[in-house]
Amino acid sequence: MYDLREESSSKCWGGYQKVYSHFSKELNCRMNFGIYLPEFLLNSNNKEKAPVLYYLSGLTCTEQNFIIKSGFQRYASELKLIVVNPDTSPRGCNIEGEDTDWDFGTGAGFYVDSLTEKFKNNYRMYSYVTKELIQLVEDNFGDFIIKGCRAISGHSMGGHGALISALKNPGLFKCAAAFAPISNPINCLWGKKCFSGYLGEENKNLWANYDASELVAKYKGPDLKIRIDQGADDPYLNDQLKVDNFVKACQKSNVPINYYLHEGFDHGYFFVSTFIPDHFSHISKILYSKN
Numbered sequence: 001m002y003d004l005r006e007e008s009s010s011k012c013w014g015g016y017q018k019v020y021s022h023f024s025k026e027l028n029c030r031m032n033f034g035i036y037l038p039e040f041l042l043n044s045n046n047k048e049k050a051p052v053l054y055y056l057s058g059l060t061c062t063e064q065n066f067i068i069k070s071g072f073q074r075y076a077s078e079l080k081l082i083v084v085n086p087d088t089s090p091r092g093c094n095i096e097g098e099d100t101d102w103d104f105g106t107g108a109g110f111y112v113d114s115l116t117e118k119f120k121n122n123y124r125m126y127s128y129v130t131k132e133l134i135q136l137v138e139d140n141f142g143d144f145i146i147k148g149c150r151a152i153s154g155h156s157m158g159g160h161g162a163l164i165s166a167l168k169n170p171g172l173f174k175c176a177a178a179f180a181p182i183s184n185p186i187n188c189l190w191g192k193k194c195f196s197g198y199l200g201e202e203n204k205n206l207w208a209n210y211d212a213s214e215l216v217a218k219y220k221g222p223d224l225k226i227r228i229d230q231g232a233d234d235p236y237l238n239d240q241l242k243v244d245n246f247v248k249a250c251q252k253s254n255v256p257i258n259y260y261l262h263e264g265f266d267h268g269y270f271f272v273s274t275f276i277p278d279h280f281s282h283i284s285k286i287l288y289s290k291n
């Protein structure tokens, strides 16, 4: 039903970096995602399984940016993590205007389910990530996976996607983490542009349902063990990311958060790749812990 096809498979550190394509019912188009499988899972006499970390990328990315630039594979293999990373928007849907801007449409799905006439049949990245992709992975790679043992992380727009996916679905993920997340989208230009295009000005009262700083204030569920890594020299920090608003909202609602502000680092993949080892090790400890 998914029409799943392996597009590539490359040995990388102690595992295989694969890319699959499939047809998405949520998005009404074919999509790519990356999956990294630590090698031990593929040995014929192996009985061990592994947790899954879902990783969402930021504006302008496909599944390839994280695969090529972050260097995560070495740590995923050492820490025994399966890592699944989808594309950031539907592709090739031929919606007028979707390819005009780098911060809206293609490459900028913003992890919401669109409500506007123009986008609602395709731009459903929220349901794609939290329902269809998880189901697809569990249906097709279930033999390798510790049931129900998932975490989610992401970068920038993907950090926003990771936080809202976890906050809106208590219990779905044992841990939520992010690099430089867009933390209060209803109060920044990137968020306002995408929410107005995908959700509509007429539905402004619903925008808060996709805003991490708003959602955390209402969060009731198992401890999420949130971790954020942020570059102190990130040019987007004050105007677009507004991570402080999220940290304050967590403190106000007594949701534990580990926030690391790293001197001198900016927004790009040199920052992400530097902190992948700590970030992944934090997530792995939580996924492999008994409680």
Ligand SMILES: N[C@@H](CCC(=O)N[C@@H](CS)C(=O)NCC(=O)O)C(=O)O
Binding pocket: 057, 058, 059, 060, 061, 065, 069, 102, 155, 156, 157, 267, 268, 269
């Ligand atoms: N338009 C700028 C800003 C977009 C941007 O910084 N995107 C981040 C996520 S918000 C990214 O991961 N870009 C892709 C890359 O660095 O490979 C650009 O493409 O450089």
